[in-house]
Amino acid sequence: MSAKPRILVARAVFPETLSKLERHFEIESNQADTVFTKQELIARLQDKAGAFTTGSERIDAEVLAACPQLKIVANMAVGFNNFDVPAMTARKVVATNTPDVLTETTADFGFALLMATARRIAESEHFLRAGKWNKWSFDMFAGAEVHGSTLGILGMGRIGQGIAKRGAHGFGMDVIYHNRSRLAPELEAACKARYVGKDELLRTADHLVLVLPYSAESHHAIGAAELAQMKPTATLVNIARGGIVDDAALAQALRDQRIAAAGLDVYEGEPKVHPDLLTVPNVVLTPHIASATVKTRRAMADLAADNLIDFLVHGKPRTPLNPEVLA
Numbered sequence: 001m002s003a004k005p006r007i008l009v010a011r012a013v014f015p016e017t018l019s020k021l022e023r024h025f026e027i028e029s030n031q032a033d034t035v036f037t038k039q040e041l042i043a044r045l046q047d048k049a050g051a052f053t054t055g056s057e058r059i060d061a062e063v064l065a066a067c068p069q070l071k072i073v074a075n076m077a078v079g080f081n082n083f084d085v086p087a088m089t090a091r092k093v094v095a096t097n098t099p100d101v102l103t104e105t106t107a108d109f110g111f112a113l114l115m116a117t118a119r120r121i122a123e124s125e126h127f128l129r130a131g132k133w134n135k136w137s138f139d140m141f142a143g144a145e146v147h148g149s150t151l152g153i154l155g156m157g158r159i160g161q162g163i164a165k166r167g168a169h170g171f172g173m174d175v176i177y178h179n180r181s182r183l184a185p186e187l188e189a190a191c192k193a194r195y196v197g198k199d200e201l202l203r204t205a206d207h208l209v210l211v212l213p214y215s216a217e218s219h220h221a222i223g224a225a226e227l228a229q230m231k232p233t234a235t236l237v238n239i240a241r242g243g244i245v246d247d248a249a250l251a252q253a254l255r256d257q258r259i260a261a262a263g264l265d266v267y268e269g270e271p272k273v274h275p276d277l278l279t280v281p282n283v284v285l286t287p288h289i290a291s292a293t294v295k296t297r298r299a300m301a302d303l304a305a306d307n308l309i310d311f312l313v314h315g316k317p318r319t320p321l322n323p324e325v326l327a
Contacts (some may be wrong), residue, residue: 005312010036010057011074017301021052024309042066052309057081059095061087070315075306076300078102078291079241081214085322095321096307100158100293101299107162109265109290110239114151114163114207117235117263118144122284135263144206144233144260145173152205153177154198154221155240156210161191163209168192176201180211202229207237224249227258235261239290242267251276252277254283265290 007025009018012033021027029284030036035056045051045067048086050186052074053059059073064087071096075083080097088095100197116122124141127133151167154159156179167173168191178201188195212218216234222236223246230236236259238245247268253259253287257275265282268271272287277283291297303318311317320326 005049006047007052007308007312008044008048009052010041010044011076013052013301014298015279016298017305018301020026021058021285021303021308022135022267023051024313042307043059044068050307050312051206052076052304053082055082058082059088059093059305060084064088064093065082072096072308072311074304074317076304078106079163079213080321081241081243083321089322089325090186092324093327094143094306096316096317097321098300098303098312099319101303102296103158103162103254105237105293105296106290107166109292110159110163110209110211110303111166112140113239113265113284113286113290114209114235114237115146116284117237117261118146120261120282126281145192146173146207148172148174149206150174150176150204152194152201152208154201154208155179156183156191157211157213159239161193162212163211164191164193173207176204194319199229202226205234206231207235207253210236210238210240210244212240212244214243222246222250224302227253229310232258232260234259235263237263242270247274247277251280251283254280257282 004024005038007027008027009027012126018029019025040059041057042063046068050072054076057080061084067241070093074096076098078097078099083095085095104105120141120143128145144252150171153164156177164177168175175191176196177193178198182195220287221244222256227249251261251274254262260281268287277285291300307319
């Protein structure tokens with residue numbers, strides 16, 4: 001009987017996920033949930049055929065060169081900006097992610113963050129908790145309308161479409177979007193969405209939601225120049241990836257009230273947050289929890305595990321990002 005392949009589970013996961021993996025692999029797990037440095041990650045990957053990762057493990061050319069026996073890295077996330085996919089492809093290492101299983105949950109959260117931002121929920125709660133509420137006033141925390149307003153979406157993949165449908169069908173919003181490529185007419189119709197240029201999107205949206213994947217091209221897609229094009233009454237929500245927004249420029253725009261408010265679930269250099277964002281009142285801040293329901297996180301963990309099992313045991317992963325490696 002041949003020895004089981006060895007894998008690294010780089011962060012803490014559900015015990016049931018570990019049990020599933022242990023049926024097929026010899027596992028080194030990290031239930032202490034330490035965030036490894038690059039050298040610690042390399043040391044732990046030395047004798048591993050596969051790795052179960054999250055966004056905190058950077059798999060780049062240096063790691064790959066030091067771990068020539070590595071065959072697959074399965075990310076427990078739909079995003080994969082922690083992967084250098086071309087370098088993985090060059091080394092014939094399969095990269096996988098977890099699409100689809102978190103779409104609806106993340107769209108729910110994106111819309112919740114939009115509403116909390118527009119209606120100044122966090123700001124008003126801080127006011128109440130500080131004991132400052134002693135009377136009613138006509139303009140106390142008066143925010144922006146959501147229903148019937150214009151919803152702008154930058155990045156119209158599965159999650160963007162989910163947010164569009166919630167806005168159009170649930171709140172009667174006029175939905176506009178910008179994307180690298182225009183959606184098929186039937187998808188536009190299902191979302192009640194209209195394609196516009198990026199400048200028109202910025203100028204027109206009452207609520208702008210960012211759902212585009214991170215890449216070198218999308219780095220600081222929203223910076224000072226873009227924020228200056230937005231309405232002073234507009235809100236900005238980022239559930240995509242840190243780095244898509246220039247957080248320093250956003251903090252300044254919020255402080256100067258060049259836009260009304262922002263809601264952020266992702267940050268440049270997270271888990272560190274730009275200190276200026278912590279000192280402006282008109283921003284709702286959450287710690288990268290858009291997919292955080294128990295059901296969805298279990299589904300993400302299961303799919304990452306299934307990718308490892310299906311490739312290392314059966315030769316074919318479920319959701320490869322670089323299928324050309326398999327050829």
